[in-house]
Amino acid sequence: MERRTVVAFVGDDASAGERVSRAVDTAWEGPDGPTFRTLAPADFGADRDGEELLNATCGVVVTAAAATDETVRDRLAMLPSNVPVIAVVEDATTATVRTLLSAGVDDVVDATDGDGPADSDPLVERLANRVDPDRVRLGDDDVARLAEVLLDSGTTLMSTRTDEVGTKIEWTMENVGEHAELDRIVCYREQDGRFVPAYSWCPDGFEPASRPFKEFPDPDRLSTFGNVARPSAPAGSFHGGNGSAVEAPPATVHVPLVVDWELSGIVAFESEDRRVWTDGEVDLYRTLGDLIAHTIARNDRRAALRRQAEQLEQFSAVVSHDLRNPLNVISGYLSLSEEELSPARHEAMSGAVDRMETLIDDLLMLARRGEAIGDTELVPIEAIAEDAWQSVRAPDATLTIADEVGRVEADPSRLRQAFENLFRNAIDHGGRDVAIEIGPLGTDGTDGGLYVADDGPGIPVEIVDTVFDSGVSSADSSGIGLAIVDRIVEAHEWDIEARNDDGAVFELTFGADATRAASP
Numbered sequence: 001m002e003r004r005t006v007v008a009f010v011g012d013d014a015s016a017g018e019r020v021s022r023a024v025d026t027a028w029e030g031p032d033g034p035t036f037r038t039l040a041p042a043d044f045g046a047d048r049d050g051e052e053l054l055n056a057t058c059g060v061v062v063t064a065a066a067a068t069d070e071t072v073r074d075r076l077a078m079l080p081s082n083v084p085v086i087a088v089v090e091d092a093t094t095a096t097v098r099t100l101l102s103a104g105v106d107d108v109v110d111a112t113d114g115d116g117p118a119d120s121d122p123l124v125e126r127l128a129n130r131v132d133p134d135r136v137r138l139g140d141d142d143v144a145r146l147a148e149v150l151l152d153s154g155t156t157l158m159s160t161r162t163d164e165v166g167t168k169i170e171w172t173m174e175n176v177g178e179h180a181e182l183d184r185i186v187c188y189r190e191q192d193g194r195f196v197p198a199y200s201w202c203p204d205g206f207e208p209a210s211r212p213f214k215e216f217p218d219p220d221r222l223s224t225f226g227n228v229a230r231p232s233a234p235a236g237s238f239h240g241g242n243g244s245a246v247e248a249p250p251a252t253v254h255v256p257l258v259v260d261w262e263l264s265g266i267v268a269f270e271s272e273d274r275r276v277w278t279d280g281e282v283d284l285y286r287t288l289g290d291l292i293a294h295t296i297a298r299n300d301r302r303a304a305l306r307r308q309a310e311q312l313e314q315f316s317a318v319v320s321h322d323l324r325n326p327l328n329v330i331s332g333y334l335s336l337s338e339e340e341l342s343p344a345r346h347e348a349m350s351g352a353v354d355r356m357e358t359l360i361d362d363l364l365m366l367a368r369r370g371e372a373i374g375d376t377e378l379v380p381i382e383a384i385a386e387d388a389w390q391s392v393r394a395p396d397a398t399l400t401i402a403d404e405v406g407r408v409e410a411d412p413s414r415l416r417q418a419f420e421n422l423f424r425n426a427i428d429h430g431g432r433d434v435a436i437e438i439g440p441l442g443t444d445g446t447d448g449g450l451y452v453a454d455d456g457p458g459i460p461v462e463i464v465d466t467v468f469d470s471g472v473s474s475a476d477s478s479g480i481g482l483a484i485v486d487r488i489v490e491a492h493e494w495d496i497e498a499r500n501d502d503g504a505v506f507e508l509t510f511g512a513d514a515t516r517a518a519s520p
Contacts, residue, residue: 004058004083004276005133008037010072011063016088016111020061023121027128034058034133044071054078059131060085061123064096067103076104080137082231082276084130086123106130132231136273138180143280146179150287157295165299166199169292173201176288180281183250183272184208187257187292189265198265199292216254216266223263227286228254231276251275253282255289259297267292327356351393358424359480373411373491381405381450384412385438388419394427394434402439405450408510410492418488421481422452422506428481429504430456441507449494449509458500467498 009020017038024036039053054060054075060083066072067087076085087100090111097108107130109123138146153172160168173185184202188195188211195216197208213219218228230252250270257265267289331353338346382401389399408415426436434454441449459467468486485506489496495509 004056004137005034006037006056007034007059007061007127007131007133008039008054008057009061010039010041011066011088012040013063013065013088016063019088019121019123023123023127026119026121026124027131028133034131041066041069041072044069044075054083057083058133059083059127061127062087062105064089064100067100067105073103079104080276080278082132086126086130088123132274136181137276137278138281140280142180143278143284146176146281146284149175149179150284150291153288154291157291160295160299162299162302165295169199169295170201172288172291173199174203176285177201177203177269180269181271181273182269184268184270186268186270187265188268189257189296190263195266198296216268217252218254222254222256222266225256225258225263227256227282228252229277229282251277253277253285255282255286257289257293257296259293264293264296323356323360327353327360354393373414373488376409376411376492378407378409379412379415380407381415381438384410384415385419388416389423391420392423392427394423394432396433397423397427398435399423400435400437402437404440405438406440414488414491418485419452421485425481425485426452426454426456426504430454441509449507451505451507453501453503453505455503457503459498459504464498464500468496 007020007024009017011017021036021038024034028034037057043053057079060076060079062072062076062085064087067076067085079085084106085104086107086109087105088111089096089100089108092108092110100108107126109126113122153175156168157172169187173187176182177185183204184206185200186197186202186208187199188208189198190196190213191210194210194212196210200206200208202208213223216222216228217230218226221228230249250272251274252271253269255267255269256263257267267285269285334346334349334353341349382403382405385399385401385405423436426434434456436452436454438450438452441451468482486496489508493511497507497509499505499507
């Protein structure tokens, strides 16, 4: 942490330097005032580290001649915006003042006004009003360390579980606050027009309260997603209604939380020290705000999806229950009427009942969140596929399985369900006499995957890219079967693609761990 406690005079005019020294002593009586330092333009030459000379300055007084020196002018331009530069000018013409302002000078005093008593010198008032000694700021090393802290924090926040969000955000605030020597950090979230403290780091026991938006500094700038940095005010610059001095507000930085191009909250960084903020420091606080906004938004989306999934599952369970009751009645009466119906009619009605039962099971499976697969084990692909084939009612269809399909680490019941849906899809689109083939990917069976192909008409070109989307189908079917296959494949962390090659071909690629298991 750097402290700026020096008023520097830059110039070769000894009498001007003495005047500045007297003005500093008069403006700040006692030991708490800034120290005074005299520098010559030659000190900023190539043989000296010119940048280091003004690092501790809280104000600079310069002669007109020094201010127009190229080396001095370049160094003055590097000063923080809160460090004022005052020029002592003998001939304050409009042209001279314009030249000085373009050189980075903030104010001008007449060189001849310092001949009287020190307490009447206008330079005293200019220094007292413009210069604020003993403010602190982060140095370059401090900013670099803070950047490292934020880099580590970003990794932590990106991997946060839902039940850890509050803990991890406040832990990150504590890390940043301690490294930046802040007094508190508060994250406000917008709720019904007010900004309510959601997370905070306040080691001194400060209890933040909710605030209306208009009470934040520069709300117009915050509403357009801009940062608002406020340095600490000079001591004694705030007064109550009776003219008495009151405690000045702390130095603050406020950064917006932006989610989907809307202001969703504000993060406030506060310091009770006499503090100024560097641009690099404010940029890092904005980075923290963006990390927090992303973490909160992701957690909100998780919660919303969880609620939707629970509602969908509950709805599906109720609907399936209400559907199964009349379906069971139909199935029972169908069994009793088997002898009264022709075989063709009975088979058609029985098939419709079976189809409805399958649809109900499929809907329930899609509605279940986090239950796409259970425990996995090393299973023979051929045996699982043959078992799935037995549940498919298509006596005229054929299934051929190559010997090299091997084994894979999978949930047996879910893999069986995936095969069932692929087989039914082939029958729905290729006809009841369709020929289906399962084989390994690659000529030697070592590519870690398999294909399921049929000799049907193939996949219409217009739906090849969306064939796994729920509800997409080119036949008279629900379009749910392939969506279930895609969910099962994704839950196993595999990949599946669809293409045409004298029929529909579905290529299933196993993950790295499963690939090794798939080899015979």
